[in-house]
Amino acid sequence: MLKIGIAGICGKMGMRIADLAISDGGIKIASGLEHAECQSVGKQVKGVVVTASAEEACQGVECLIDFTLPGPTLEHLEVCRKTGVSMVIGTTGIDTEGEKKISEAAGEIPIVFSPNMAVGVNLFFKIVREAARVLGGDFDIKIDETHHIHKKDSPSGTAKMIAKIVKEASGKEPPVEAFREGEVIGNHGIEFDGEYENLQIRHDAKSRDVFASGALRAAKFLRGKEPGLYTMADVLGL
Numbered sequence: 001m002l003k004i005g006i007a008g009i010c011g012k013m014g015m016r017i018a019d020l021a022i023s024d025g026g027i028k029i030a031s032g033l034e035h036a037e038c039q040s041v042g043k044q045v046k047g048v049v050v051t052a053s054a055e056e057a058c059q060g061v062e063c064l065i066d067f068t069l070p071g072p073t074l075e076h077l078e079v080c081r082k083t084g085v086s087m088v089i090g091t092t093g094i095d096t097e098g099e100k101k102i103s104e105a106a107g108e109i110p111i112v113f114s115p116n117m118a119v120g121v122n123l124f125f126k127i128v129r130e131a132a133r134v135l136g137g138d139f140d141i142k143i144d145e146t147h148h149i150h151k152k153d154s155p156s157g158t159a160k161m162i163a164k165i166v167k168e169a170s171g172k173e174p175p176v177e178a179f180r181e182g183e184v185i186g187n188h189g190i191e192f193d194g195e196y197e198n199l200q201i202r203h204d205a206k207s208r209d210v211f212a213s214g215a216l217r218a219a220k221f222l223r224g225k226e227p228g229l230y231t232m233a234d235v236l237g238l
Helices: 012-024 070-083 096-105 119-135 157-170 209-222 232-236
Strands: 002-007 027-033 048-051 063-066 086-089 110-113 140-147 176-180 187-193 198-204 228-230
Touching: 002 012, 002 070, 002 209, 012 027, 012 209, 027 209, 063 070, 063 209, 070 086, 070 096, 086 209, 096 110, 110 209, 110 232, 119 157, 119 187, 119 198, 119 209, 119 232, 140 157, 157 176, 157 187, 209 228, 209 232
Parallel strands: 002 027, 002 063, 027 048, 063 086, 086 110, 110 228, 140 176
Antiparallel strands: 140 187, 187 198
């Protein structure tokens, strides 16, 4: 039985991770972590008493899943590093300095860090890399993404990753259009526009469960792994 902790357990993503973990059968929620102002701290949520202490949340836990905010995630990272708890990090908006701290911590604990935990999106990344390699020289390229109005970062981490892949494969830096509408979970697209043809590749998330299930898959992947920085491509064998 894999014992996990969930940072931000009372948030929308935390709740979905918890629900899928409960139905999994091979995973036990051992702790729930929230910020000190959360009204659920000290109360039972999804079978665990919520704590505001990352140290407490890491006790008896094999892996901490974190989809919170950059600041708290990096604080939790240091606690996991000290306690030897692996991490699945799906938090977006982490800057270059934060990414460096994650890479350093991965020298001591196994970490899966990805801007998007969806299986389909990570296959999307691989397809985009090949398309950019083949078409990048002659085609105009642009990226678009749409998310709900509550999303903190813009463009999304996934859109930035797509742009990074395109640059690595073609040398081009494609423009990114970011839209914030209603309660859209997350839609991403890329267009390759040539003189004689047009190619568009899209991924639309139907539910937060796509990210939650990917995070749980990543947590299972980390069990028994050596310290290192892993991606969802590693988890999926892509």
